[in-house]
Amino acid sequence: MFIHEIEPGLALKLIDYQDTDRLYNLIHRSRTFLRRWLAWVDHTTKPADTYSFVDASLKGYVERKSLTTVILYDHEIAGVVSFHAIDWQNKKAEIGYWLGEDYAGKGIMPKAVSALIDYAFFELLLNRVEIRAAVFNKSSRRVAEKLNFVEEGTIRGAEWLGDHFVDHVVYGMLVRDWVK
Template sequence: MFKHIVDNDIELRLVDIHHAGEMFKSIDSNREHLGKYLPWVDSTETVEDTISFIKNSKKKYAANDGFDASIWYKGEFAGVIGFHGINPSIKEISIGYWLDENYVGKGIMTKACIEFINYAFTIYNLNRVVIRCAEDNLKSRAIPERLGFTKEGIIRDGELLKDGYVNCVIYGMLRKEWNRGY
């Protein structure tokens, strides 16, 4: 099983069915927090739904088209970070993430993103990493801004959430601009 130590407190692990219960429990207890910006939260109704996500993630990993990792903080499940499919024609990938509300504000996701960005540029040998955030999700937007991503624009009505469409801000980082960790 893929396991990557980020620091003394943070560990990334390839999502695994053995942790589906912990993942679902986090989603279920954070519905309001996560559902504000993530359209899949309401349709994740059972542990079996989480298992389906994990199985799809494993297929993506096997096809070398990205992967999802669970984030562990001091031995506790804290969230998920993942690569969305690789666009081979322009050597681009996007990163998506979510964090249990109990772990927000500890720098966990910023550190996890650094590891994923390094992976995208060094292991996948890609040229571009994209992070897309709801325009009013300031905590999520703070991560690419903190990491020096360029705000490239806004997609109007870029995502449909339970309360309607929201604009999405697109952030991009080019390999030649990235100067952290490699």
């Protein structure tokens, strides 16, 4: 099983079926917090929904189309960081991430995203990683900006979020610019 220790008490682990209940409970506890920016939260109403997500994530991993990891903070699942779309032909991937409410503001996400980007550039040999975040999602955008991603533009009406469309800011990082 893929486990990558970032620092003591912080690691990324390939998602697996055994994570289903803990992941669902984290989503359930953070439902109001997550709902603001993640449309899928309202469709995750029972552990079976999370099981289906884990199943699809593992199939995507086996098919080399995606890579989903849980973020372990002091051995507890704190959130998820993933490449939800890997384009091998163009050597690029889109990264997505979220944390449970109890874990926000602890500096976890920039470290987790940085570790996955290292994996993309130095293990998968990709050239580009993209982050897309809703224009007003300051927390998500701050992660991209802390990691020196280049703001490349805005996609208008990019996502239906509950009862309205939101615009997305697109950030990009190329392997040649990735400096830690």
